[in-house]
Amino acid sequence: MELRPLTVIIGRNSVGKSMLLYLLWSVMSLPPVPGDLEVSAADLAKAMAERVSRGVDPSEEFRELLRAYVRALPKASARALEERLAGVFGVSPRELLLKGSERGRIVVEGDRGAVEFVVSGDGVEARYLYIDEGLVDRYEAVVLAPGRLAVRLGGKTIGEDYVAGVVDAALMATAVLADFTVRTLRPFFASELLCVLLVDSRAGIARTLLKAFVDPSVVKGLSHADEHFIRLYYRLAEELARGDVDLSLAEPLLRELGVEVVPVLERAAYRLRVRTWTGHEVPFELAPSGVREALTTALALSAKNFPCVFIEEPEAHLHPRAQKAMARLIAKSVNAGKRVVVSTHSDYIVYTLNNLIALSKVAERAQDLGYGRGEVLRPEAVAAYLVKQGEGVAEVVRLEVGEEGFDESTFAEVVRELADERAFISL
Numbered sequence: 001m002e003l004r005p006l007t008v009i010i011g012r013n014s015v016g017k018s019m020l021l022y023l024l025w026s027v028m029s030l031p032p033v034p035g036d037l038e039v040s041a042a043d044l045a046k047a048m049a050e051r052v053s054r055g056v057d058p059s060e061e062f063r064e065l066l067r068a069y070v071r072a073l074p075k076a077s078a079r080a081l082e083e084r085l086a087g088v089f090g091v092s093p094r095e096l097l098l099k100g101s102e103r104g105r106i107v108v109e110g111d112r113g114a115v116e117f118v119v120s121g122d123g124v125e126a127r128y129l130y131i132d133e134g135l136v137d138r139y140e141a142v143v144l145a146p147g148r149l150a151v152r153l154g155g156k157t158i159g160e161d162y163v164a165g166v167v168d169a170a171l172m173a174t175a176v177l178a179d180f181t182v183r184t185l186r187p188f189f190a191s192e193l194l195c196v197l198l199v200d201s202r203a204g205i206a207r208t209l210l211k212a213f214v215d216p217s218v219v220k221g222l223s224h225a226d227e228h229f230i231r232l233y234y235r236l237a238e239e240l241a242r243g244d245v246d247l248s249l250a251e252p253l254l255r256e257l258g259v260e261v262v263p264v265l266e267r268a269a270y271r272l273r274v275r276t277w278t279g280h281e282v283p284f285e286l287a288p289s290g291v292r293e294a295l296t297t298a299l300a301l302s303a304k305n306f307p308c309v310f311i312e313e314p315e316a317h318l319h320p321r322a323q324k325a326m327a328r329l330i331a332k333s334v335n336a337g338k339r340v341v342v343s344t345h346s347d348y349i350v351y352t353l354n355n356l357i358a359l360s361k362v363a364e365r366a367q368d369l370g371y372g373r374g375e376v377l378r379p380e381a382v383a384a385y386l387v388k389q390g391e392g393v394a395e396v397v398r399l400e401v402g403e404e405g406f407d408e409s410t411f412a413e414v415v416r417e418l419a420d421e422r423a424f425i426s427l
Helices: 017-028 039-054 059-089 133-138 166-185 202-209 224-242 247-257 289-302 320-335 347-365 409-426
Strands: 006-011 103-109 113-120 123-131 140-145 148-153 156-162 195-198 259-266 269-276 281-283 308-312 339-344 382-389 394-399
Touching: 006 017, 006 320, 006 347, 017 059, 017 103, 017 195, 017 308, 017 339, 017 382, 017 394, 039 059, 039 140, 039 166, 059 113, 059 123, 059 133, 059 140, 059 166, 059 224, 113 166, 133 166, 148 166, 156 166, 195 224, 195 289, 202 224, 202 289, 224 259, 224 269, 224 289, 247 259, 247 289, 247 320, 259 289, 269 289, 289 308, 289 320, 320 339, 320 347, 339 347, 347 409
Parallel strands: 006 339, 006 382, 195 308, 308 339
Antiparallel strands: 103 113, 113 123, 140 148, 148 156, 259 269, 269 281, 382 394
8 A cells, every 4th residue: 555645445335444554553653662682782882971071073973873773673663563463453463464374574664775574373473574764864863062962964953951870871772763663764763652543433432431531441341442542532631722723624614513623631541521602511421422533633633742543433423514524624624734544434535535635726716615725635535445355355456646636436326326225216
């Protein structure tokens, strides 16, 4: 699959859309942290810290330490993916393989590198297929003053902090490793802090698990994806309180739902309250089901600090016009720079997205239909996939995205069937 700024996964129920969405998120949100390093890496960190403390150029030691971190990343990522798949799907990675298969292969390819993951009965293994390790030599380690170090690339400061010992040196190298993975393996290895997942059944999770602040890790039986969503709720409430959510993007959707959202600080945690069109204010977990489903999605799409958003069924519990408003918000978020991946079987979502793509050839007419130019989608910014039943397997078919959008016949067939039925009844 090629991921574009907007990637849409469509298909019937129970064909594997959600599984594909969760698998993509599991890989894309892996943390870019090194695993177990050789003893020599600790020696490099110690030597680097000592040189920084004396105000001496530590570039050679820093680059060798960063190179060790880069080389350790696949092994650490394999272990992290094995844990992530078990936590998200509730089974061992081996049980996710096609029946009769001994091995499964996942290759993720970024701008300047690719990593191969192999899933088998022995767990998950990983290796680079290729990586631009030469980028390591372009990072500059500059001592600003004895004990204080800045790392730069192309004149831009990547990290700056005091380095007084081995731990400080390791933390600096880890921060630069994150920058390295962005430049070589983007959009993968974004971490859960930047790449967020809006799971299905958001309304149910909110109603049952958000009534009091409890760390989700203490609740038995929760999937990792559900735990992630609960933590995301509190992060979104805090982002909103800090002013890091552009509610003007979501305003049309909130207006269609007839609500306003207010962050409040309760028992040392920010929470959301919802003010309805009647003037009543209620806790988020007691709001109507459509609001509980849509509000966290709207906030994530409008938040400044989440560049990657995965949404399972953004249409859930929404009436048709609210679904249209949700699709418009998705388009605005993509045009504002986010990467969005959605799974859906909503004809309203698909039709709206296709209309916004079709408007790209006559963008001057967008305003006549009540759209802003920031909602118009370029065909090349969109990838679409159909998941369907095959011979004992789920098949993923790429749909061409042209000036009129992508194939929506899967939904149109049902509309025609219903129209034919009505015509027959009316005879």
